[in-house]
Amino acid sequence: MKNFAFVLASALTLGMLSPVQAQTTWTLDETILTEYNLVSGVHIPWELTWGPDDMLWCTTREGDVLHIDPLSGAYETVLSLNVNDGGVEPGLLGMALHPEWDTTPKVYLAYTAFGNQERLSVFDWDGTALGNEEILHSVGAAGIHNGSRLLVLPDNTLLMSTGDLGDGGVSSQDDNDDNGKILRFNLDGTIPADNPDPNSYVFTKGHRNSQGLCLGPNDVIYSSEHGQYNFDEFNILEAGRNYGWPDVEGSCDGVCDWCDAWNEVDFCNENDVSEPLRTWSPCAAVNDVIYYDHPAIPEWQGSVLMAVLGGFQDPVGGRLNVLHMSDDGLTLESDEYFFDEFNQRIRDVAVNPYTGAVYLALNGPSYTGNGPNLIKEFRPTATDAVNDWSDTRxxxxxxxxxxxxxxxxxxxxxxxxxxxxxxxxxxxxxxxxxxxxxxxxxxxxxxxxxxxxxxxxxxxxxxxxxxxx
Ligand SMILES: [Ca+2]
Ligand SMILES: [Ca+2]
Ligand SMILES: [Ca+2]
The missing domain is CATH 2.60.40.1930 (Macroglobulin (MG2) domain)
Incomplete structure (x- = not known):
C-alpha cells in the first residue's frame, strides 16, 4: 500500500472493540483522515447508507434496522424483524430509502424469511419506527448466495440482486427463474414496462452472487460480484445483458476453473456476454460499492469505493478498494486499497454528502462475520462543506x-x-x-x-x- 502512513495519536489500539473513538489519523497524499469509532456493539452491519433525513441507516443481519445520528453515533433500533439468519449468510440484508422521502417516507428491505424465501418488502416510516410491511416480491433463498443488494435508479425504479443459492449457476441462465439475476421493479413492486421482457423482473442475468450496486457518472450502474474460487468481478450493468455465470468466469478468455474453458469464448460470442472491468483472483469477497464524488478527499474523488470482506485464499484480507475511474465512468484507470491493517471484514461503505466523510461497516475478522462490530468514520480535513453542513445542523x-x-x-x-x-x-x-x-x-x-x-x-x-x- 503506497502513500498511506498512519499515526497513532492516542494510546488506543486499532481494531479494539471499544465504545471509545480511536483518535487515529491517516494521511493520504495531502488529505488527513481522522478515524472515529462512531458506533460500537453492532451485530453484523450489512447495509449502511446515508438517508435523506441526514441520518445514517443500517441493517444488521440479525434483523434490526438502526437509525444513527452521524454526529454522535447515538442510534435507535427502529425495526426488529423476525428473519431467518441461520446458516452463514442469510438474514436482513439490503436496504434502500424511497427517493421522494419528503412525501413518501418508505424503506425497502430485502431479507431472508423462513421457508427459503428472500423477500423484498417495503415499510412505512412514521418518524420513529418502521411498520406496516408490504411484501412486494419473493425469490428463492438458501444458506448461502442470497444477493439482496438494493439500489434505486434515477428513473425511480429499484434494482435487487439475487443469488444463485449455491446451485452451481443453474438458475443464473434460466430466464424463468428470478435467482442469479439483477431484478428491476417499479417502486410499487410491479414490473416496469420497459424491462427487457415487460413480463419479467429480470434486468440482467448470468450472476452468481452480486452484493454490490451503485450509480456512477452519467447514471452508469456499477456492480460487484462474488466469484467461486477466482474471478471476483467489478461490472457495469446494462439492461438485458448476460454476465456469464456459470459458463463464463471473469473475462471471455478461456481462462476459468469452474466452467468449461473450451466453451467460454464460444458462449461469450453466442450470448453477447458483458465482461468485467476488473477481476480479483483468488477471490477477495468484493462487496458493496459507492461512487465517491466529494471534493473533501481529492485523492478519492471520481472513484468507486468498494467494501471487501477478504476471501479464504485472499492474501490481503478485508479492506477498502479505491477504484479510480475515468471521467465518463466507463474505464477503470487504476486501483489501490486501504485499511487492511484492521484485519476486519468490511461489509459496506457510506459517505456523508456534506463533509465527505467515509463510514465503514466492519463485520469482525472471520467468515461469516460475528458481532459485536464497529462502524467507523473517517473524517477528512475540514472543508467549506463542513461549515455548510453545520449551518443546517x-x-x-x-x-x-x-x-x-x-x-x-x-x-x-x-x-x-x-x-x-x-x-x-x-x-x-x-x-x-x-x-x-x-x-x-x-x-x-x-x-x-x-x-x-x-x-x-x-x-x-x-x-x-x-x-x-
Ligand atoms: Ca451500501
Ligand atoms: Ca461475469
Ligand atoms: Ca474467463
Whole structure:
C-alpha cells in the first residue's frame, strides 16, 4: 500500500472493540483522515447508507434496522424483524430509502424469511419506527448466495440482486427463474414496462452472487460480484445483458476453473456476454460499492469505493478498494486499497454528502462475520462543506465521546443563542450562550450520556447527544 502512513495519536489500539473513538489519523497524499469509532456493539452491519433525513441507516443481519445520528453515533433500533439468519449468510440484508422521502417516507428491505424465501418488502416510516410491511416480491433463498443488494435508479425504479443459492449457476441462465439475476421493479413492486421482457423482473442475468450496486457518472450502474474460487468481478450493468455465470468466469478468455474453458469464448460470442472491468483472483469477497464524488478527499474523488470482506485464499484480507475511474465512468484507470491493517471484514461503505466523510461497516475478522462490530468514520480535513453542513445542523460536537473538552462548532444562525446541557436525570450541568467555537470543560463530569439543547432565533429547537467517557 503506497502513500498511506498512519499515526497513532492516542494510546488506543486499532481494531479494539471499544465504545471509545480511536483518535487515529491517516494521511493520504495531502488529505488527513481522522478515524472515529462512531458506533460500537453492532451485530453484523450489512447495509449502511446515508438517508435523506441526514441520518445514517443500517441493517444488521440479525434483523434490526438502526437509525444513527452521524454526529454522535447515538442510534435507535427502529425495526426488529423476525428473519431467518441461520446458516452463514442469510438474514436482513439490503436496504434502500424511497427517493421522494419528503412525501413518501418508505424503506425497502430485502431479507431472508423462513421457508427459503428472500423477500423484498417495503415499510412505512412514521418518524420513529418502521411498520406496516408490504411484501412486494419473493425469490428463492438458501444458506448461502442470497444477493439482496438494493439500489434505486434515477428513473425511480429499484434494482435487487439475487443469488444463485449455491446451485452451481443453474438458475443464473434460466430466464424463468428470478435467482442469479439483477431484478428491476417499479417502486410499487410491479414490473416496469420497459424491462427487457415487460413480463419479467429480470434486468440482467448470468450472476452468481452480486452484493454490490451503485450509480456512477452519467447514471452508469456499477456492480460487484462474488466469484467461486477466482474471478471476483467489478461490472457495469446494462439492461438485458448476460454476465456469464456459470459458463463464463471473469473475462471471455478461456481462462476459468469452474466452467468449461473450451466453451467460454464460444458462449461469450453466442450470448453477447458483458465482461468485467476488473477481476480479483483468488477471490477477495468484493462487496458493496459507492461512487465517491466529494471534493473533501481529492485523492478519492471520481472513484468507486468498494467494501471487501477478504476471501479464504485472499492474501490481503478485508479492506477498502479505491477504484479510480475515468471521467465518463466507463474505464477503470487504476486501483489501490486501504485499511487492511484492521484485519476486519468490511461489509459496506457510506459517505456523508456534506463533509465527505467515509463510514465503514466492519463485520469482525472471520467468515461469516460475528458481532459485536464497529462502524467507523473517517473524517477528512475540514472543508467549506463542513461549515455548510453545520449551518443546517446548528451545532457540530467533537470529539464525541470526550473525556476533557468538547468543542462545539456553532453555525451563524445559532451563534449567541441560549443552550443548556442536562444529564439523563434532567440536572443542568452547564448553560449559557453559544459562540462560534465553543468549548465545554467536561473533565469533572461523570461518564455517560448528556443532552445539549439549544433554540435558535427562529424558535427552532435542537438536541445533540454528547458522550463523556
Ligand atoms: Ca451500501
Ligand atoms: Ca461475469
Ligand atoms: Ca474467463
Amino acid at each position: 446548528g451545532v457540530d460536537v467533537f470529539p464525541n465521546p470526550a473525556s476533557h473538552q468538547v468543542q462545539l462548532a456553532v453555525s451563524a444562525s445559532w451563534t449567541g443563542q441560549p443552550y443548556r446541557v442536562v444529564n439523563m436525570q434532567g440536572q443542568v450541568l452547564d448553560q449559557g450562550q453559544l459562540w462560534g467555537q465553543h468549548v465545554l470543560d467536561v473533565s469533572t463530569w461523570n461518564s455517560g450520556a448528556y443532552i445539549l439543547e439549544a433554540t435558535n432565533g427562529e424558535g427552532v429547537r435542537m438536541t445533540r447527544v454528547l458522550m463523556v467517557q
